[in-house]
Structure formats: structure tokens, C-alpha cells
Amino acid sequence: MMTFAPYFLILPLAAFAIQIFFGKRLPRKGDWVSITAVGTTLCLAIAMFVMMLFLYEPGAKAEQSFEWFNLGELSVKIGVLIDNVTVIMLLVVALVSGLVHLYSVGYMKDDPRYSRYFGYLSLFTFSMNGIILSNNLLSIYMFWELVGLSSYLLIGFWFEKDSAANASKKAFLVNRVGDIGMFIGIMLFFTATGSFLFSDIFAGVAAGALPLPLLTVAGLCLFAGAIGKSAQVPLHVWLPDAMEGPTPVSALIHAATMVAAGVYLTFRMFPLFTPEALTVIAYVGGVTAIFAAIIAVTQNDIKRVLAYSTVSQLGYMVMAIGTGAYVAGFFHLTTHAAFKAALFLCSGSVIHAMHHAYHKLGDHDSDPQDMRNMGGMKSKMKITFLTMFMATLALSGVPFMSGFLSKDAILAGTLSFATHHPEHFLLPLFGFGAALLTAFYMFRLIFMTFYGKPAKQEVLDNIHESPATMTTPLIVLATLSIFIVYTLPYINPFSDHGWFTDLIVATNSVVPQHVNPSAHEIAEGIHHAHLPAMIISLIVAFTGIALAVVIYLKKKFSAEKLAKNLALPYKLSFNKFFVDEIYDRFLINPTIKLAKAVGFFDWEIYDKYFINGFGRITERLSRFIGITMDYDVLDQQIVDGVGKSTRFFGGALKFIQTGKIQNYLVWVLGGIIIIFIIQAM
Amino acid sequence: MDWNILSWLVWLPVIGAGLIVLVPRDKGDTMKWIAAAATAFQLIFAVLLWSQFDSSHVGFQFQEKMSWIASFNIQYYLGVDGLSLPMVLLTALLSFLCVFVSWKIDKAPKGYFALFLLLDAGMMGVFLSLDFFLFYVFWEVMLLPMYFLIGMWGGPQREYAAIKFFLYTLAGSVLMLVAILALYFTCGHTFDMTVLMAQANDGLGSMTWWGFNALKVVWIMLFIAFAIKVPVFPFHTWLPLAHVEAPTAVSVILAGVLLKMGTYGMLRISYPMLPDGAIWFAGALALLALINIIWGALCALAQTDLKKMVAYSSVSHMGYVLLGMAAVVAAGAKNGGNVLAAEAGMNGAVLQMFNHGTITAMLFILVGVIYDRAHHRNIDGFGGLGARMPIYTGVVALAFFAGLGLPGLSGFISEAMCFIGAFPVFKTIVIISTLGILLNAAYFLWAFQRMFLGKLNEKYVDLPEINKRELFTLIPLAVLVILLGIYPAPVLDVMKVTMGHLIQIIQQSSLLAAF
Numbered sequence A: 001m002m003t004f005a006p007y008f009l010i011l012p013l014a015a016f017a018i019q020i021f022f023g024k025r026l027p028r029k030g031d032w033v034s035i036t037a038v039g040t041t042l043c044l045a046i047a048m049f050v051m052m053l054f055l056y057e058p059g060a061k062a063e064q065s066f067e068w069f070n071l072g073e074l075s076v077k078i079g080v081l082i083d084n085v086t087v088i089m090l091l092v093v094a095l096v097s098g099l100v101h102l103y104s105v106g107y108m109k110d111d112p113r114y115s116r117y118f119g120y121l122s123l124f125t126f127s128m129n130g131i132i133l134s135n136n137l138l139s140i141y142m143f144w145e146l147v148g149l150s151s152y153l154l155i156g157f158w159f160e161k162d163s164a165a166n167a168s169k170k171a172f173l174v175n176r177v178g179d180i181g182m183f184i185g186i187m188l189f190f191t192a193t194g195s196f197l198f199s200d201i202f203a204g205v206a207a208g209a210l211p212l213p214l215l216t217v218a219g220l221c222l223f224a225g226a227i228g229k230s231a232q233v234p235l236h237v238w239l240p241d242a243m244e245g246p247t248p249v250s251a252l253i254h255a256a257t258m259v260a261a262g263v264y265l266t267f268r269m270f271p272l273f274t275p276e277a278l279t280v281i282a283y284v285g286g287v288t289a290i291f292a293a294i295i296a297v298t299q300n301d302i303k304r305v306l307a308y309s310t311v312s313q314l315g316y317m318v319m320a321i322g323t324g325a326y327v328a329g330f331f332h333l334t335t336h337a338a339f340k341a342a343l344f345l346c347s348g349s350v351i352h353a354m355h356h357a358y359h360k361l362g363d364h365d366s367d368p369q370d371m372r373n374m375g376g377m378k379s380k381m382k383i384t385f386l387t388m389f390m391a392t393l394a395l396s397g398v399p400f401m402s403g404f405l406s407k408d409a410i411l412a413g414t415l416s417f418a419t420h421h422p423e424h425f426l427l428p429l430f431g432f433g434a435a436l437l438t439a440f441y442m443f444r445l446i447f448m449t450f451y452g453k454p455a456k457q458e459v460l461d462n463i464h465e466s467p468a469t470m471t472t473p474l475i476v477l478a479t480l481s482i483f484i485v486y487t488l489p490y491i492n493p494f495s496d497h498g499w500f501t502d503l504i505v506a507t508n509s510v511v512p513q514h515v516n517p518s519a520h521e522i523a524e525g526i527h528h529a530h531l532p533a534m535i536i537s538l539i540v541a542f543t544g545i546a547l548a549v550v551i552y553l554k555k556k557f558s559a560e561k562l563a564k565n566l567a568l569p570y571k572l573s574f575n576k577f578f579v580d581e582i583y584d585r586f587l588i589n590p591t592i593k594l595a596k597a598v599g600f601f602d603w604e605i606y607d608k609y610f611i612n613g614f615g616r617i618t619e620r621l622s623r624f625i626g627i628t629m630d631y632d633v634l635d636q637q638i639v640d641g642v643g644k645s646t647r648f649f650g651g652a653l654k655f656i657q658t659g660k661i662q663n664y665l666v667w668v669l670g671g672i673i674i675i676f677i678i679q680a681m
Numbered sequence B: 001m002d003w004n005i006l007s008w009l010v011w012l013p014v015i016g017a018g019l020i021v022l023v024p025r026d027k028g029d030t031m032k033w034i035a036a037a038a039t040a041f042q043l044i045f046a047v048l049l050w051s052q053f054d055s056s057h058v059g060f061q062f063q064e065k066m067s068w069i070a071s072f073n074i075q076y077y078l079g080v081d082g083l084s085l086p087m088v089l090l091t092a093l094l095s096f097l098c099v100f101v102s103w104k105i106d107k108a109p110k111g112y113f114a115l116f117l118l119l120d121a122g123m124m125g126v127f128l129s130l131d132f133f134l135f136y137v138f139w140e141v142m143l144l145p146m147y148f149l150i151g152m153w154g155g156p157q158r159e160y161a162a163i164k165f166f167l168y169t170l171a172g173s174v175l176m177l178v179a180i181l182a183l184y185f186t187c188g189h190t191f192d193m194t195v196l197m198a199q200a201n202d203g204l205g206s207m208t209w210w211g212f213n214a215l216k217v218v219w220i221m222l223f224i225a226f227a228i229k230v231p232v233f234p235f236h237t238w239l240p241l242a243h244v245e246a247p248t249a250v251s252v253i254l255a256g257v258l259l260k261m262g263t264y265g266m267l268r269i270s271y272p273m274l275p276d277g278a279i280w281f282a283g284a285l286a287l288l289a290l291i292n293i294i295w296g297a298l299c300a301l302a303q304t305d306l307k308k309m310v311a312y313s314s315v316s317h318m319g320y321v322l323l324g325m326a327a328v329v330a331a332g333a334k335n336g337g338n339v340l341a342a343e344a345g346m347n348g349a350v351l352q353m354f355n356h357g358t359i360t361a362m363l364f365i366l367v368g369v370i371y372d373r374a375h376h377r378n379i380d381g382f383g384g385l386g387a388r389m390p391i392y393t394g395v396v397a398l399a400f401f402a403g404l405g406l407p408g409l410s411g412f413i414s415e416a417m418c419f420i421g422a423f424p425v426f427k428t429i430v431i432i433s434t435l436g437i438l439l440n441a442a443y444f445l446w447a448f449q450r451m452f453l454g455k456l457n458e459k460y461v462d463l464p465e466i467n468k469r470e471l472f473t474l475i476p477l478a479v480l481v482i483l484l485g486i487y488p489a490p491v492l493d494v495m496k497v498t499m500g501h502l503i504q505i506i507q508q509s510s511l512l513a514a515f
Helices: A002-025 A027-055 A084-107 A114-133 A137-155 A162-193 A198-206 A212-229 A238-244 A247-256 A260-268 A275-298 A302-322 A326-361 A382-396 A402-420 A426-450 A457-461 A468-479 A499-503 A519-553 A559-565 A567-574 A576-653 A661-680 B005-022 B028-052 B084-101 B109-128 B132-153 B158-186 B193-205 B214-229 B238-245 B248-273 B275-302 B306-331 B339-374 B390-403 B410-422 B427-433 B435-452 B468-486 B489-507 B510-514
Strands: A061-070 A075-083 B061-069 B074-080
Touching: A002 A027, A002 A061, A002 A075, A002 A114, A027 A084, A027 A114, A061 B489, A075 A084, A075 A114, A075 A137, A084 A114, A084 A247, A084 A260, A084 A326, A084 A468, A114 A137, A114 A247, A114 A260, A137 A162, A137 A212, A137 A238, A137 A247, A137 A260, A162 A198, A162 A212, A162 A238, A162 B410, A162 B435, A212 A260, A212 A275, A238 A247, A238 A302, A247 A302, A247 A326, A260 A302, A260 A326, A275 A302, A275 A402, A275 A426, A275 A567, A275 A576, A302 A326, A302 A402, A302 A426, A326 A382, A326 A402, A326 A457, A326 A468, A326 A499, A382 A402, A382 A426, A382 A468, A382 A519, A402 A426, A402 A519, A426 A519, A519 A559, A559 A567, A567 A576, A576 B238, A576 B275, B005 B028, B005 B061, B005 B074, B005 B084, B005 B109, B028 B084, B028 B109, B074 B084, B074 B109, B074 B132, B084 B109, B084 B248, B084 B339, B084 B468, B084 B489, B109 B132, B109 B248, B132 B158, B132 B193, B132 B248, B158 B193, B158 B214, B158 B238, B193 B214, B193 B248, B193 B275, B214 B248, B214 B275, B238 B248, B238 B306, B248 B275, B248 B306, B248 B339, B248 B489, B275 B306, B275 B427, B275 B435, B275 B489, B275 B510, B306 B339, B306 B410, B306 B427, B306 B435, B306 B489, B339 B390, B339 B410, B339 B468, B339 B489, B390 B410, B390 B435, B390 B468, B410 B427, B410 B468, B427 B435
Parallel strands: none
Antiparallel strands: A061 A075, B061 B074
């Protein structure tokens, strides 16, 4: 398997380079270069996946490190780690990426920067594979920021739009906030263990390299990176704005893969987290899950609903890791990747159709993403509707779909956790509450888009199903939302037991003194909580769906009236709890003001008055010395004074010099008399 | 090597300058080609030197030594080690590229190129001198051409900027001269740096002047002299002014090479000669590094003039170098003799010097490119250029992302090494200074958005794309930025033995017990 690893990096990187430098001049603007690269990695990933299934060994692992550089004593090693988790992640990325490439051929067809778009997709694939393959914190951090770069480039792909340019900058900077935390965490672990390799760090921590409170801090610092990348509260603000990018990008990067990198990192680092750190992680995830779900309920932009849904689902995964059900978290990551990518690509198909309809009607003002402009599209876009409906079922947690199993496992984890720690009763409440809301807002989306009457009949008349390059990926991804894909060789829609749970097993914590429950204890607890969790989650899911049916399909209650009656919660939800406004007011604007003040002080005050003050003082001093002292006083008064006084005395004395001897004798006599008087005294 | 390669490196530009003076006044192109040839040969020699250099060797190589002013024991003494070699290559590379950056200079080209070559010789001399007096002479020789290049070929405020630069640096030089004389008279009447390295610390350490430890007095004098060049806060305000007013090529040399002389001086002279001082001052140095990083970044964020923003970014980026240098005390016993961190910091500092040289050179060249076209540098005065100048935008994006420390580009690894090295000793300072990573990203991305994204400003629908000559000056730097970002080992391999030796010198100091 190790021999395959380099191709996952070299091929997409080469494709990126080719696209950037020669893309425009290639036939078909070079889309086939990127597609070939990602297609080859998909073949390799499938091969690795098949090998994994044949081996069927939970502990399968291959690792290889090499020296990146050394400074004498310090040798910096990086390398590749391939285990079952890696293989599944590689397959998920290659598959979704490959489908998104295919889909983009149709979606981006007439874009003037078509080749660059595919180049950026390749850059993303390269960086994401780098994260997955890394066996160390250093290279994971590097690829971590590189996926941030590709995200920046793709969010701002239509950079002529100010909103897109703003969103891309925001995404990069918000992510950097988290990355700083992650970097501090890396420094803490490196200082304690002298290595960046996971294996060395785990061994060092197990040997007590970091004392306990510091270990909690270090773990949470690493987790800060995940908060940024996986859009957890309070750094979630960038992800909804990231929807400014082309929709296939939203599906690939901002739903299925990159945003899951934070969850992946937390999953990989799980053995390092102390119980205190895990509790914080669980609450961050839980709060994110419910918080984003509340916002999703009131949004009208189809992509924004899905974006908040993504934030919410990522919260689920993080919460699962925090409560120790971290295999469930990874399971949800995998299933979510398929059905959320499907949802986004379906929404893209809808937007594409709306856009073309508006274009045909010469309407350039209406928003093709606003669900209030949609409706009744079921009959016109059968494939899109069916696939989106399947994915919605999966996300809502309806049995026979993959999401039901993975979400159920997470909820069982939180329930088990709360049973053992009753003080954390809020976590399962967050989980079930978010499940209810998820079912509600997803069916709201389906009903508003595909059912009922359109706002304008002539728009609907011009709606057409998308081309086959776009619908094929939808069909593949919707198929992957069926439970059976993840449970074979077993077929029981109410149990997640299958190849996934056989091959991905929990590992024990390396935190010293065994304060954490062992992997076995966690698995036992989840097993016991399984049945009650399933019953509750079924109840909440169907309640959510029923509410949506009543309000948006049967229209028994008016959504507007409901919003009026619940004015405050509605306002908070609709305005996303004003988090952006709060950040603008209390963080961003003060920073810019501070910068302006510092810049002004530096240039206009410090430099002009203090530094130039030296010059001015020197100038004054020199004027004082050179003119006042040197000329006026020394030269004019003293030097010339000597001359003047000489002349004066000379002038005075010349009257004595008469040339007559008798006058001189009188002076001599006078002198002698004075001498005598002085002596006599 | 018995053909005195180091002397060739220093004197080639002087020969070039001499030839240029002989060219008739109206043959501007001939002068440019002479300058190009002189710097090209210098670059070839520098590459040759790199390939011949034995990186496993401790101490100076290719030494040239002869008596110059015998009565004062002043020598013409050149040599190169792992610290100076990267600087030599950087100087040669930037000088060569800058000749082409200056290709459109039509105002008195004879003076310009002759002075430019003299400047080149002065810089090369500083990096290669092993005699303190010779070092000082080259240090001063550099000032004069710089003064004229800014003062005659600069922007509207050129005379003010030139005088300020000159006086500010001269003030530092005076302190250095006093320090040199102090070392000369207390340490065996010699200017030989290798001798001073062996004797100065003990010689001065036991003396007291006016109630102060002589070593600390000399350390502070040297520090201020070098700090002005770096520039270290609060001696930094000459830099934005000089950068903004200087012609493009001179800004490139200023930021790319001259700033490095400050930190080079500290590592070449202060650290090995007065290791006690280095340890005594490490805490203050880390604090100053923090101020540089944050203050420079905040000032950069506030700017509306692109060139000034880049200038302030240099203040911030040189802060990382200082931070890495402060990390040397991590080798102390209280830190468990953390040589790993000391190595990361010290090598990171020198690597950052090199990388900042290439990155900031790109940035200033790019500022020059847009200024030549639009005749202004107001960040808010552009908008949407990405649609009009895709190649230029791409190169700017590369340089900006290198500047904000994106992994995979060279700036990241050296900044990270500086942080990682200093972290065990100065945890709080390092944690606060990581905010600089965020602020750096903020001003670069914000400027990028204002200039290149959004709707194309209608004034600039006809702005011509970057031309081949300009690309030629940028591509070598871009290649270095990418290659060293992916694989920094070639530069680190050259310097690591020298830096390891320097750490050993510091480790021998008894003061290190405090860390």
C-alpha cells in the first residue's frame, strides 16, 4: 500500500501545475488533466480499499518516515501513515472529488476561468490527501494551511463579486485564528517530546512528557485547529459565507471533505486528550450542533440551509469524539460525506436550472438560490428530486439510510456518556434537539423547492433537468446513502454492525494514570444505550418531518404567522444570532482602529516629533553653538573683545606716550612714592 | 582555492564601476550591460563558492589575509563560513536582478550604475570581512552610494529620506566605532575578528567602566549600531521613509540585503565575541522581537501606500529573526540543555534572513511594476486588477502568500523554526507573537482584495500586463521561494555546522546557568 502513497500527492500536484501554466492552451482547456489525475487516485484508492477488505484486519498499519532536514542534533522527520482510517478517508476524498470534477464539467462549462478552476480543484485534492497521509503534526499543519489556500482560491473564484472576495478573506483569516492555536499546540508537544511524529508524541505523552494540566491545554490547542477548519462555534462564521464559491466546491470542500479535516484531526489525536479536554470538545460539538440547526431553520437561501446543516453535523461528529464515541464520529464523517455532497450537488443542479431559466427570461435581479422563488420543481427535475430526497432521508436519520445508523451511534454515545456523568445531561439534549431540527429544516427545504406552487409559473416552465455529467454523480452519491453500503456483509437496517465497525476500532488513550475509560468500556456503554437512543431518535426525526409536512406541505399553519408569534427566537435565528455583527463590532473594527492609531503614532508622532526631534535639537544646538556662542559671544565678544580692549587701552595709553623725558620722570617718581606707601603699610 | 575568489567577489563590482565611468555619457545601454556583466560574474562566483564550500568544516574557509596598515595591526582579511555564505549568495543574486530592475533608469545612468556597483561591493565586503576595521570601512562605504541613490534617483521626498537614512545609520556607526576601539585597546591591539572572538568576552568581562560592566557597555553600543540597521523597534522609522522614497532596485537592496547586515552583525560579532552579553540580553531581545512583530504588523495594516505596507512588513518579519536569535539560551541547563530548540532558533533566524531577502525583494519589485504603470501606489486606488493582469496577479499572490507564511513557501519554515526554538524559554512572548501570523495574513489579504479583487476599476482597463524583463527578475526569486519552501535542507546544510559551533560558544558561558 505504501507504494501507492506518493501518487496521491504527485498526480494532483502535477495536474495543478499543468493547469496553471498551460491549461488555457490545452484542448478542452485541460479539464481532462485534472480528471485523469483524480481518476487515477480514485482507482488507487479503490484498489487499496479492496485490499483492506480482503485483509480484514483492524490493526493493519504501514508507516514510513524520512528526514526532511536536520540541524545537527535536531532531526525533523515527516512521513506517511496508512491504516484503515487512511484508506477510507482517501477513498472518500477521491470519490467525492472525482464526482465533483465530473459534475463541474457541466456546471462550469462556460466559465472564462475554466482551466484555472480545475487547477484549484487539483490543488485541493493534493493538499487534502496530504493531510490524510501525514503521520506527523508538522506536515499535517502544512497541508492544513494549503487546503485553506485552495479553499480561499475557490471561495473567491468569482472574485469580481465583492461578496465572494470578502468571504474568501474571511475564511482564510478565521481559519488562521484556529491554526494559531493548533501551532501553539504543536510547539507544546514538540517541546515536550522533541518530535512531530504521532508515534513519538504518543509514546512521549504516555511516558509523562507533559504534566496533566498542561496536557489538557496542549490538547485543546490542537483542537483549536479543528474548531477553525470544521467550523465549530465560535469560529463557524466563515463556512456559511463560503457558499459564495461555485456549488460543486461547496459540495467537495465545504461539506464533504475539507471541513471534515478538523474532525479527522481530533479523531487521530484522540489518545492525547485528557478527560477535561474531551469534555470541552464534547460541549463545543454539542453547542455547535444545536446552534447551527436553529439557524438553518429560518434561512431562505438553499445553500445557506445546507451550510448551517453542515456546521451542525460537524458539531455532531465533534461531540461524538468528545464523549468517547469517536468511532461513531468517524462513521458519521464517512456517511455524511456522501449524502451531504449529494445534497449540495443537487442544490447546485437546482440553482443551475433556476439560473438558466432566469437567463432565458432576461431576469438578472432575482436570486436563483432563494427557495421562496422555487417550488413545484419535482415534476421537472425527476433525478435531482429523487436523489435529493434520498439524501434528505439520510441526513434526517430515517431508517434504511446510512445517516440513521451513524447518527444513532453518536446519540447512543452521548446518552451513554450522560448516563455515566449525569451532570452532562445537556449533551444528549443538544443531540436529540438538533436531530429534530435537522429533520424539520431538511423537509422544509424539500417542500419549498420541489412541492407546492412556484412564485412565477414562467420560471418553472423554463426549468430543465441538468445534463448527464451532473446527474450521474447525484445518482452515485444517493446510492451511497443507503445503509447497506456500510454494513455489508450484514443486512440489518437497525444495526451499524458491518465491515466499517469491524475495521475501524477504538484505540486506548495514552494519557497517563488511566484516568480515561478504555475503548472497551466506551464500546460497552454505547452498546447498552443503543436501543433507547434509537427509539428517541426515531421519534424526534419523525416529529421533525411531521412538523415540516404540516407547515410547508399541507400549510396548516402559516410560517409567517409562526415567525411573528415567535419574534425574538425567529429574529435571532434569522440573523444568525448576530455573531458576525458582534465580531465586527468588538474584534475587527477595534483591531483596525488600533492599527490606524499605531500607524499614526509611529509615523506622525513618534517619528516626526521624537526622532526628528533629535535632528531639531541638534540643529538648535548647532545654531546656538555656531551662531550665538561661536560668533556672537566667542568671536564677537571675546576674541574681538580682546582686540577691542587692546585698542581701547592702546588708544588710552597713547596719550601717556608724549616723548618728553620730564613727563616720564614725573610717572617714575609717582611710582616710587606708591611703592614706599605700600611697603610702609 | 588560490585565486582569491573572495577578493574577486568584492572587487568585481568596483572594476565594473570603473569601466562605467569610462563609458561616454550618451551610451546608457553600454553602462547597463557592463553592470549586468559585473554582477553576473559575481553571481557565478558566488554559486561557485557555494559549490566549493565544505559545509562540514568549522571555521572560516577561502581565507585571504595580508597586512594593510601595519602600524595599527589592521589587516585585509577575508573569509567565509556558513553564516556569511547564504548572505553572499543573496547579495550576488539580488544585485544581479536589480540591474535588470533598474533597466529603465534614464536619469544619469552613469552615476546610477556606478554607485549601484559600489554599493554591491560594500555589501559583499561587509559579509566577507574578518577584520573588524575592514568591516567598518565596508560598512561605511556602503552608506555613501546609498545616500546618493536615494537622494538623486528617489521619489518626491528623496532628499529628506536620504539625509535621514544617512544620519541615522551614521549615528549607529559611531557607536560601533567606539566599540571597535574599546575592543582594540582592551584585547591585545588587534582588529582580527577570530582573535577577538577568543579574547573579548574574558577581556571585557572583568572590567568596569564608570560603574558599569565593560562587556555590557560594549554589547549595548554594538547592539544599537546593528539594531538601527535591522531595524529594531524603536529605531525603525527611517526604514519606511527610505523604502518609499528609494527607487525600486534600491528598495530591493535595502530590504533584501541591508537589513540583514544588522542581524548578521549581531551573529558575526556580538554573539561570538561577547557570548555573556548575548545571554544577558536574550530576554530583552525576545521582547524587542515581539514588539517588532506586532508593531510592524499593526503599522502595515494601517497603511494605504502599498510600498509602505511592504516596508512595515519587513519590520515585522525581521522580528522573527530576533526571536530565533534569542532562542539560543534554550541550550541552558534549566531548560534541560535544550540544544534542539537552540538549533531550531538559530538556524531558523539565518534561514529567515535569507528567505525574507528573497520574498521582500519580490514584493518590492512587484510594487515597482505597478507603480511604473499606474504612477501611484495607493492600495485603495486600484480594484479588480485580477481580471486585467492575471499573470501579475498570480505572481503577487505568490509573493503575498509567501509573506504571510503559507506552508510550502519558504517563509513558513523559517518563521516556524524561530517560534519553535524560542518557545521553550519565552513561552508567553512566543504565544503573543503568534498573533503576528494572523495580522500578517490580514494586511496581505486585505491589500490583495482591495487591489486585485472586486470589479475592475475603469481607469485601468488598459493597464498593460507585466512584461518579460520584469518577469525575468521575479522568476528566479519565485523558484527559490517555492523550492526552499518544499525542501529547505540545501541552505540549512550549509549553515548548520557554523550555527552549531556558535551555540557551543554560547554554551561555554557561565551565565547560561540562569536559563
